[in-house]
Amino acid sequence: MKQDLRIIKTQESLRHALLSLLKSKPLESITIAELCRLAKINRGTFYLHYRDVHGVFKHYLEVIVEDLRQSYKEPYYKTNFIIKNIEADMIKIFHHVKKYQDFYKIIFDEKMPITYYYLLFDTVRSFMKETVNKEIQETESDIKIDYLISYQTNAILGILIEWHREGYRTSIDELNQQLIAIISINSPFKK
Amino acid sequence: MKQDLRIIKTQESLRHALLSLLKSKPLESITIAELCRLAKINRGTFYLHYRDVHGVFKHYLEVIVEDLRQSYKEPYYKTNFIIKNIEADMIKIFHHVKKYQDFYKIIFDEKMPITYYYLLFDTVRSFMKETVNKEIQETESDIKIDYLISYQTNAILGILIEWHREGYRTSIDELNQQLIAIISINSPFKK
DNA sequence: GATTTTATTGTACATCTGTCTAATAAAAAT
DNA sequence: ATTTTTATTAGACAGATGTACAATAAAATC
Numbered sequence: 001m002k003q004d005l006r007i008i009k010t011q012e013s014l015r016h017a018l019l020s021l022l023k024s025k026p027l028e029s030i031t032i033a034e035l036c037r038l039a040k041i042n043r044g045t046f047y048l049h050y051r052d053v054h055g056v057f058k059h060y061l062e063v064i065v066e067d068l069r070q071s072y073k074e075p076y077y078k079t080n081f082i083i084k085n086i087e088a089d090m091i092k093i094f095h096h097v098k099k100y101q102d103f104y105k106i107i108f109d110e111k112m113p114i115t116y117y118y119l120l121f122d123t124v125r126s127f128m129k130e131t132v133n134k135e136i137q138e139t140e141s142d143i144k145i146d147y148l149i150s151y152q153t154n155a156i157l158g159i160l161i162e163w164h165r166e167g168y169r170t171s172i173d174e175l176n177q178q179l180i181a182i183i184s185i186n187s188p189f190k191k
Numbered sequence: 192m193k194q195d196l197r198i199i200k201t202q203e204s205l206r207h208a209l210l211s212l213l214k215s216k217p218l219e220s221i222t223i224a225e226l227c228r229l230a231k232i233n234r235g236t237f238y239l240h241y242r243d244v245h246g247v248f249k250h251y252l253e254v255i256v257e258d259l260r261q262s263y264k265e266p267y268y269k270t271n272f273i274i275k276n277i278e279a280d281m282i283k284i285f286h287h288v289k290k291y292q293d294f295y296k297i298i299f300d301e302k303m304p305i306t307y308y309y310l311l312f313d314t315v316r317s318f319m320k321e322t323v324n325k326e327i328q329e330t331e332s333d334i335k336i337d338y339l340i341s342y343q344t345n346a347i348l349g350i351l352i353e354w355h356r357e358g359y360r361t362s363i364d365e366l367n368q369q370l371i372a373i374i375s376i377n378s379p380f381k382k
Numbered sequence: 383g384a385t386t387t388t389a390t391t392g393t394a395c396a397t398c399t400g401t402c403t404a405a406t407a408a409a410a411a412t
Numbered sequence: 413a414t415t416t417t418t419a420t421t422a423g424a425c426a427g428a429t430g431t432a433c434a435a436t437a438a439a440a441t442c
Contacts, residue, residue, distance in 0.1 A: 005409065006419050033398055042421050047400070114308055115301040121352070143372045144361070147353050151373050154349025155342045161312070162341035170335070181334045182342050197389050197439060224428055233391050238430070 011049055011059070013039040018056045027057060028111045054113065057106075061116070064100050065123050071096035072124055076131055083131075088176040095172055097160060108164040117157070125153040202240055202250070204230040209247045218248060219302045245304065248297075252307070255291050256314050262287035263315055267322055274322075279367040286363055288351060299355040308348075316344040 017039035021030050030053050036043045050056055075090040076083065097104050107116045129149050159179065163170060170178075208230035212221050221244050227234045241247055266281040267274065288295050298307045320340050350370065354361060361369075 002410075004419065006407095010420080031398060032400095043399090044401085044422085045420055048419075108305070110306045110309065111304050113302050114299070114305045117305055117308065118301065142368075143376070144365075144369055146357070147350055147361075147366075147369050148373050150349040150353035151346045152349070154352060155346035157349075158341040158343070158345025159338055161345060162338050166337070170338075174335075175338075177333075178335055178338050182339050185334070193440075195389065195439060197437095201390080222428060223430095234429090235392085235431085236390055239389075 007049070010039075010041055010045060011056075013041055014046065014049070014056050015059055018053070019060075022106070026109070026111070027053065027106055028109075054115075060103065061107075061119060064103055065119060067100070068093070068096055068120065068123050069127060072127055076127075081131060086180065088173070088180050091176045091179060093156075094163075094175045094179075097163065098168070098172055101168055104160070104164060108161065120160075121153060121157060124156060125149055128153050198240070201230075201232055201236060202247075204232055205237065205240070205247050206250055209244070210251075213297070217300070217302075218244065218297055219300075245306075251294065252298075252310060255294055256310060258291070259284070259287055259311065259314050260318060263318055267318075272322060277371065279364070279371050282367045282370060284347075285354075285366045285370075288354065289359070289363055292359055295351070295355060299352065311351075312344060312348060315347060316340060319344050 014035060017035050018030065021035065021038065032046055032053060033043060035053060035056070036046050071092040074092040075086050078090040079085040106112065107120070129145075132145065132149055132152070159175070159182075163175065205226060208226050209221065212226065212229065223237055223244060224234060226244060226247070227237050262283040265283040266277050269281040270276045297303065298311070320336075323336065323340055323343070350366070350373075354366065
């Protein structure tokens, strides 16, 4: 049996309508009723597919999350996982955010559920876990690796939060250099 | 002119009702109507004071945020701002979170607006900014201090996220040691 | 204590939410 | 091409939301 065409049509219709509405109003003000009217979908049908408007929005995030993953990976491959050899132009994560800036503005919005933040967190974290394992785990046995990884992961996201709040005014090149500088002097607590 | 007693009574009534409801159901499932019924407040009156249920909840956070601030400060004063002299038992932030665990479980819940997270972020960040200024700002002039601070601040919060997701199972003492260990080896990128 | 100010109430309204049902239409399976 | 399966629709329901207004009650002010 194959995927029912009606389902695809309905979901695409809703996603398209959402994108259209997002051009003129914030996500949190978009109602299910409004979305369905624009998509010409019966409101009852909506609930057969999604629980709320966020459900539709999450569809778009799949693409972004995959691109984030690829962008975050980049310097690891470029340096052959010897990350101390990193150079500013190997960093791709800020390009990625800039590319999807409109979405990141939504994701980091005060009203958004923290789920979206966790989605970014988990994406970066899962890759960091794979790589850090190889370097640290055996040498630093007194550290619970999961805490170290969450610490490191969230530190990176801290830069994205700062960039967002600052209105994405800092250039990508500048940020790349900043990141290099920060991770090289890090931490301020070091002896 | 003094603060109107009726206003105080109304707000206290709503806050009390919220706390009562939180014992049996999650915040996101509590409606304004339900809250008002329990508080014996006319629903129209609610809107004279708050926009939504979160508005009532935020009242409680003021206390928590102040305590967080004090707890985060502690080791700075204990070490006389020479933070490399920190010892595990000087750290008070995990005590703080444990103390308000019930609230932190709500704050870090997936459905919660990221506003609450930003509130924690800003609390820690503002203090970190005051202190880091003194140490770093002059020595590391190629670094935009705001990015460094957001990086560091969010790293700390990363540990709280990890603790939350792990169900607050790790003991406070263990976490104190972990934090010391992490900030001493940090970063994995160091040369 | 009388007067003035204002917070609260009761009521109403249009809209949204989440759920359910029987009827219909559109797809898949044969 | 016909049958079977199932997604969608229309309609209805109780409850929630956000706003508005005149009436009332409870404070503050004098």
